[in-house]
Amino acid sequence: MVNLAQSWAEEYGTVEPETSIEVSGGGSGTGIAALINGTADIANSSRRLEPREIATAERVLGRAPVLHVVGYDALAIFVHPSNPLREMTLDQLGQIYSEKGPVTHWGDLWVSVPGCSSDRMILVSRQSNSGTYHYFRDAILGRGRDFKLGTIDLHGSKDVVELVGRTPCAIGYSGMGYATSHVRMLAVARRSGETAYPPTVDHTQQGLYPISRPLYMYTVGDGKPHLKRFFDWIYSEKGQHLVLANGYVPIPESEMQTASVGAVAPAQQPE
Amino acid sequence: MADEAMTILPVREKRERPRWETRVEKAIEVVIRLCGISAVLFVFGIFFFVLREGAGFLLAGKLSISQFLGSIEWYPTSQSHVRYGALALIAGTASVTLLAMVIAVPFGLGAAIYLSEFCGRRTREVLKIVIELLAAIPSVVWGFIGLTLLNSLIIRFFDAPIGLNVLNGGLILALMSVPIIVSIGEDALKAVPDTYREAALALGATRWQMVYRVLLPAAKQGLLAAVLLGIGRAVGETMAVLMATGHSVRLPVSPLDSVRTLTATIAAELGEAPVGSDHYQVLFIIGILLFSITFAVNLTADLIVRGIRGRAS
Numbered sequence: 373m374v375n376l377a378q379s380w381a382e383e384y385g386t387v388e389p390e391t392s393i394e395v396s397g398g399g400s401g402t403g404i405a406a407l408i409n410g411t412a413d414i415a416n417s418s419r420r421l422e423p424r425e426i427a428t429a430e431r432v433l434g435r436a437p438v439l440h441v442v443g444y445d446a447l448a449i450f451v452h453p454s455n456p457l458r459e460m461t462l463d464q465l466g467q468i469y470s471e472k473g474p475v476t477h478w479g480d481l482w483v484s485v486p487g488c489s490s491d492r493m494i495l496v497s498r499q500s501n502s503g504t505y506h507y508f509r510d511a512i513l514g515r516g517r518d519f520k521l522g523t524i525d526l527h528g529s530k531d532v533v534e535l536v537g538r539t540p541c542a543i544g545y546s547g548m549g550y551a552t553s554h555v556r557m558l559a560v561a562r563r564s565g566e567t568a569y570p571p572t573v574d575h576t577q578q579g580l581y582p583i584s585r586p587l588y589m590y591t592v593g594d595g596k597p598h599l600k601r602f603f604d605w606i607y608s609e610k611g612q613h614l615v616l617a618n619g620y621v622p623i624p625e626s627e628m629q630t631a632s633v634g635a636v637a638p639a640q641q642p643e
Numbered sequence: 644m645a646d647e648a649m650t651i652l653p654v655r656e657k658r659e660r661p662r663w664e665t666r667v668e669k670a671i672e673v674v675i676r677l678c679g680i681s682a683v684l685f686v687f688g689i690f691f692f693v694l695r696e697g698a699g700f701l702l703a704g705k706l707s708i709s710q711f712l713g714s715i716e717w718y719p720t721s722q723s724h725v726r727y728g729a730l731a732l733i734a735g736t737a738s739v740t741l742l743a744m745v746i747a748v749p750f751g752l753g754a755a756i757y758l759s760e761f762c763g764r765r766t767r768e769v770l771k772i773v774i775e776l777l778a779a780i781p782s783v784v785w786g787f788i789g790l791t792l793l794n795s796l797i798i799r800f801f802d803a804p805i806g807l808n809v810l811n812g813g814l815i816l817a818l819m820s821v822p823i824i825v826s827i828g829e830d831a832l833k834a835v836p837d838t839y840r841e842a843a844l845a846l847g848a849t850r851w852q853m854v855y856r857v858l859l860p861a862a863k864q865g866l867l868a869a870v871l872l873g874i875g876r877a878v879g880e881t882m883a884v885l886m887a888t889g890h891s892v893r894l895p896v897s898p899l900d901s902v903r904t905l906t907a908t909i910a911a912e913l914g915e916a917p918v919g920s921d922h923y924q925v926l927f928i929i930g931i932l933l934f935s936i937t938f939a940v941n942l943t944a945d946l947i948v949r950g951i952r953g954r955a956s
Contacts, residue, residue, distance in 0.1 A: 401915035501915035516723035522893040541804040
């Protein structure tokens with residue numbers, strides 16, 4: 373999400389030059405920690421705050437952070453282009469990635485991958501400071517379940533795609549915006565027997581592609597007028613166009629109204 | 644002329660050093676002494692800090708030592724069942740370091756022998772500059788080479804399922820520790836008195852016999868110290884191994900398996916571990932473990948070097 377924030381910051385500099393926006397990267401956990409420590413005004417995150425983070429924020433800042441949905445991110449499942457597999461189900465993904473999942477070899481899915489003589493599946497994942505890691509674990513593996521030991525844990529979204537592009541045995545997950553011509557994206561079905569949809573903007577907006585999540589921005593309160601103006605601009609056509617240009621999915625127009633309202637509603641507080 | 648000299652000399656004799664000069668001198672003395680002591684202060688300060696952050700957890704008995712040292716299940720952020728098994732991480736560090744030394748020791752010592760005994764003066768100058776350059780390459784650049792170039796090469800030539808593995812990390816670490824082994828090893832060989840060489844050659848030994856019958860035994864301790872410092876470098880290296888080994892929690896059974904090292908785990912996870920949390924404290928316990936390993940290695944190297952100096956004098 374750092375690239376999107378970067379281009380927002382650059383573009384916004386031409387709209388309102390007197391507001392300067394500095395962006396620094398490092399995973400959702402890093403941004404949230406910076407918001408709580410008071411070193412950032414906005415924390416970008418691809419996951420919701422965990423209850424303990426909300427508790428910490430309330431303790432340190434005196435109030436709960438405010439949640440804004442600014443777009444959607446569709447996670448694509450990437451394989452090497454030589455891989456004959458075209459689609460899979462969420463259930464199969466769980467069996468591949470979760471701790472006691474039975475699928476460990478490509479043969480288990482009845483495919484044989486040229487260039488992968490060992491047939492061993494190389495699971496490419498993310499380091500645990502990544503919001504993508506947490507989303508994938510909770511949404512695909514199911515809450516409370518863990519990743520298989522022995523996944524290759526990489527630092528960035530782009531790293532995952534690059535490694536999969538160089539490794540015939542590999543499978544990995546990353547934002548669909550990171551796709552290159554060196555990898556193939558699989559179509560994903562909710563369950564076996566249903567249609568598998570490839571990750572596209574339309575499929576994500578229509579809710580057909582099953583692995584997508586909102587992109588969040590957290591602020592402390594919403595009193596500062598320059599922050600309010602920035603968010604208004606993000607929800608404008610120009611701001612949402614940049615969402616698309618960075619490989620993410622803009623908020624559908626039907627939802628625009630609720631998204632803007634959501635910008636001032638407080639984060640849900642789990643009891 | 645003589646008159647002038649006569650008038651100047653008594654003035655000079657009377658002149659005293661201004662008070663500020665002595666004061667400045669004292670102050671500089673203090674500063675320099677502080678510089679000398681600071682290294683000790685920093686080492687103890689860091690050790691105390693690492694110990695304070697981690698030891699509380701250890702002493703409170705919250706961490707099961709048998710799990711920490713005996714289990715490979717490293718799930719520090721699990722929602723349902725948090726487990727801190729560091730065995731795979733320890734094995735990762737050990738395997739990568741071992742492979743690096745298997746490669747770096749013969750190359751490093753060979754280069755040291757060549758530099759000190761066999762090559763001409765000009766070649767030596769050029770080689771030494773190049774080797775120093777090798778030592779100056781930042782570790783993140785090494786990691787990048789491992790991640791991109793070596794990864795593809797290992798997949799192609801070893802038919803490995805993945806190129807980010809022990810072999811990759813070991814090669815990178817070997818390249819990083821060779822310069823240390825070469826320069827310290829060469830110093831050790833140079834410290835052997837020339838009379839040894841002359842005596843050996845006079846008795847009719849070939850140059851090779853002189854090297855392995857006379858020089859190597861004489862410089863044994865210095866060479867060992869060179870190797871141990873190389874090991875210290877390899878154990879402590881973080882960024883390059885984080886990128887080159889695949890960062891994957893598993894017990895390696897072959898050099899083509901991906902692993903994760905102790906250092907890389909701290910680097911990747913400390914940023915997101917809330918200060919004071921269990922995860923944070925366990926990462927500091929890993930820090931204590933690493934500190935102990937490098938301390939033991941460096942101490943051994945130091946004692947050995949001291950042994951050489953004692954004998955030389």
